[in-house]
Amino acid sequence: MQPQVLAFFHADSNTFTYVVADAATGAAAVIDPALDYAADSGIIGSQAAQGILTAIEQHGWQLQWLLETHAHADHLSAAQWLKQHWPQARIGIGEGICQVQRTLAPQYALPDDFRADGSQFDHLFADDERFKLGGIEARVIAVPGHTSDSIAYLIGDALFPGDSLFMPDAGTARCDFPGGDARQLFASIQRLYALPESTRVFVCHDYGPGGRAVAHQTSIGAQRRSNIHVRDGVDVETFVAQRQARDATLPEPKLIRPALHTNLQAGRCTGVVL
Incomplete structure (x- = not known):
């Protein structure tokens, strides 16, 4: 089945957030939502997330899932902000987040009572776990390589690979973060390439290489x-x-510290979201 997919581009982080819906039932999921963040002032904003919320409400959909493909290092997750407006929505991520939390928590000034067990999220997905979005079958595919917790979501005929695959002229994700592994990424991509060629692929980032849109x-x-x-x-x-x-030529993401501080906590921010 084909879900309806709406794309929202967050220009500050070159991130695409997706609203995925079963139009027949109104069940919807948001994949990789982003907050606005001004690095110079530390001000956190919700304009991008508000646009997503408005679209869901205008379509009359019911938000069931807030799905993260991994703990992002380039933007702050808007999952908690959206959950405040849709409390019944569940925040999901791959079960590999626990190892990422254990590895990175000491570096990112997390609260003293922080537990590196994934309990900040509502659901931890296992590899090949199945679930439904309304009447549409969905599947989780573990795709370690960019990060060890990376997963892809296959919802009907639509694949959301997170940062593992970019547009064909942009290639693939970097593998130099802690737990990243280029050899693993190659194997993960081969799993994705085993899907039908007609499978639609919705990338998480695009930087317009060569000046294209x-x-x-x-x-x-x-x-x-x-x-x-x-x-x-x-x-x-x-x-x-x-x-x-x-990877040896790439700089550290400019928002890595506030992003991981927030995203390791399932989008819980230090500070007020405006």
Whole structure:
């Protein structure tokens, strides 16, 4: 089945957030929602999240899930802000978040009573776990590599791979964060490439390489044919060498500290969201 998908671009972090819905039942999920954050002042805003909330309300949908593909290092999650408005919505993430919390918690000034057990989230998804969005079948696919907790959501014919795959002309995600592994990412992408070529792919980030307009949708077939990093015929050693060389040139994400402080806590912010 084909879910209805609405895309929202957060220009400050080049993040795409998606509202995914079963139009027949009105059940909806939000994937990777972002808050606004001014690094110079530390002011946190909700304008982007408000736009998502308004769209859900205008369609008359019922928000069931707030789904994170991993603990992002480049934006602050709006999951808690949205949950305040839809208390029945459940915040979900992959069960690998527990290891990420254990690894990173000492570095990010988390509360003294913080528990590195994923309990800040409402649900921890296992690899290949199935659930339903209204009448649409959904599946979780573990895709470690970018981070060890990375997962993809397959909802009907729509795949949301998080940061693992970008648009074909942008390639793949970096693998130099703690727990990242280029060899694992290659294997994870092969799992995604086993899906039908017609599977719609909705990427989490796009930076408009070469000056093109930002884009968010492609397909498994297009990725297999033309992804600049990993397409049919590229072997694992070639990919790993290319990925590691590229990662060595990348700066640290500018919002990594406030982002991980917030996202390891399922979107709980230090400070008031305006």
